[in-house]
Amino acid sequence: MIMSKRYNWAVLGCGRIARKFSSDLKLLSNARLYASAARELKRAEEFAADLGFEKAYGSYEEMVADPAVDVVYVATPHSHHHDHVLLCLNAGKAVLNEKAFALTFAEAREMVLVAREKQIFLMEAFWTRFQPSFQKALEIVRSGDLGALKVIRSDFAFNAPKDPEKRLYNVSLGGGSLLDIGVYPVFAALSALGVPESIRALATFAPTGAEESIAMVFRYPGGELASLFSSLATYSFVTTEYNCERGSVRLARRWMAPTTVTVWREGGDEKTFDFPAEGMGYQYEAAHVMECLDAGKTESDLMPLSFTLAMMETLDRIRREAGILFPGRE
Ligand SMILES: NC(=O)c1ccc[n+]([C@@H]2O[C@H](COP(=O)([O-])OP(=O)(O)OC[C@H]3O[C@@H](n4cnc5c(N)ncnc54)[C@H](OP(=O)(O)O)[C@@H]3O)[C@@H](O)[C@H]2O)c1
Incomplete structure (x- = not known):
């Protein structure tokens, strides 16, 4: 039987969805609400106090440098997912990244490539898949x-x-x-x-x-x-x-x-x-992440990165068809 360790979770970005997700994280006995990180320390501190996180960081860089952080939930706007996920992966942190996974397929492909090269867990937080x-x-x-x-x-x-x-x-x-x-x-x-x-x-x-x-x-x-x-x-x-x-x-x-x-x-x-x-309903995806980590997996079987890439490629096709552009990003 695989024994679950207790994982130190950090949230990157203290906005609306981070609040809901963190509140559900409390339902899981193997999740420790460890660190909140915001662009301003005051915001991270308020968030930590409200939700019960032990530490607060005034920059994302400081948070990922904390060796005690096991897994990061990236909850910034999709325009920033690429950079923020790479920041976490390059610091060796497992990542649960909000949807949309990135702005473009090209960004998503790079994120997946880095995770696979480094053999670090990465998953899109598509919570519906886990309901x-x-x-x-x-x-x-x-x-x-x-x-x-x-x-x-x-x-x-x-x-x-x-x-x-x-x-x-x-x-x-x-x-x-x-x-x-x-x-x-x-x-x-x-x-x-x-x-x-x-x-x-x-x-x-x-x-x-x-x-x-x-x-x-x-x-x-x-x-x-x-x-x-x-x-x-x-x-x-x-x-x-x-x-x-x-x-x-x-x-x-x-x-x-x-x-x-x-x-x-x-x-x-x-x-x-x-x-x-x-x-x-956000606890199911978080529980699944910890099951994957317990089993030493770097990808989820339920929400594999191949599915995320197929989604992103399909979204690119839809955007081309409908004329939806993100200037400077494709
Ligand atoms: N799964 C779901 O049910 C669900 C629901 C809603 C949203 N989402 C996804 O979650 C992500 C965040 O959504 P949200 O509604 O929580 O967003 P939000 O509250 O508007 O922003 C989240 C955080 O992003 C950072 N941020 C905001 N504006 C920024 C800017 N101009 N430049 C850089 N960072 C900025 C801020 O971090 P700081 O705290 O560091 O300042 C903010 O707290 C989106 O990708 C969205 O699609 C998922």
């Missing part, structure tokens, strides 16, 4: 019990404040719906059907130049289709459907961490599986 409810849905779809999967429909939209300084509408911080929330519908399609043969995508843009809404259609060699949508300018039900020949699987509202999965069968039989929420 028991999502795993159940995927298991049903893949079992073939409902016949072949033919059409996927998935969305994620919310009306975000149109603040040109904040990252969502700021192109220099990777703004736009695609890399922030459009990654989820893209993930829904790739998880079930893999990389599409062809992609069509149309986007609308905000006055800041950031993409505001995007509609995407994927077609696969077997004729399967995925109809995907994200927006920062409207609300949606935030659901995913896997539509098969003899029925359908539905992940209910806020499907990225769903508490119910409904299976409808030809003839009208409908069954709902309940997954009561524990924490906010």
Whole structure:
């Protein structure tokens, strides 16, 4: 039996998601909330005091130089993931990096190359992959019990404040719906059907130049289709459907961490599986990271880097099709 050690976690960037993730980290007995790092010491100290971290650092560089840090959760805007992940890897730290993994495929490829060369653990923090409810849905779809999967429909939209300084509408911080929330519908399609043969995508843009809404259609060699949508300018039900020949699987509202999965069968039989929420759902990915580290793995089998690279390549293809540019970054 593999014994779990207690891991010293550090967060790089003390923003909104870092707060939620750290609160869920407390649910895991083998996770020690060790260090917070922000660009300003005061911010890191406040974060550490609020969440219960033992140390606070006023720079990311100081934090990665601390030999006691085992694993770093990178929680800065996607525009900074490349540099911040490389900072951690070059300091020999295992990394859990938020989605979108990077701005471009080229950046992601370099990050993966460095991790593999150095044999250091690196994983994209795609928390949906680790939700028991999502795993159940995927298991049903893949079992073939409902016949072949033919059409996927998935969305994620919310009306975000149109603040040109904040990252969502700021192109220099990777703004736009695609890399922030459009990654989820893209993930829904790739998880079930893999990389599409062809992609069509149309986007609308905000006055800041950031993409505001995007509609995407994927077609696969077997004729399967995925109809995907994200927006920062409207609300949606935030659901995913896997539509098969003899029925359908539905992940209910806020499907990225769903508490119910409904299976409808030809003839009208409908069954709902309940997954009561524990924490906010970020603990599953953190627990998985520690299982991988316990086993001496440098990559996850559930969220392998090959999948992340396929996602990033697909996102590049969508951006080219829809005219979404990040000047100076491709
Ligand atoms: N998995 C999820 O459910 C989920 C949810 C939301 C976001 N995310 C992802 O998590 C990442 C962070 O999102 P967030 O909403 O937490 O962002 P945020 O609160 O706007 O910013 C996070 C941190 O990034 C650093 N930062 C902010 N602006 C910066 C700038 N101009 N230059 C350099 N660093 C800057 C700051 O670090 P300091 O504290 O050091 O100043 C800030 O605390 C994004 O990649 C996002 O896609 C994931």
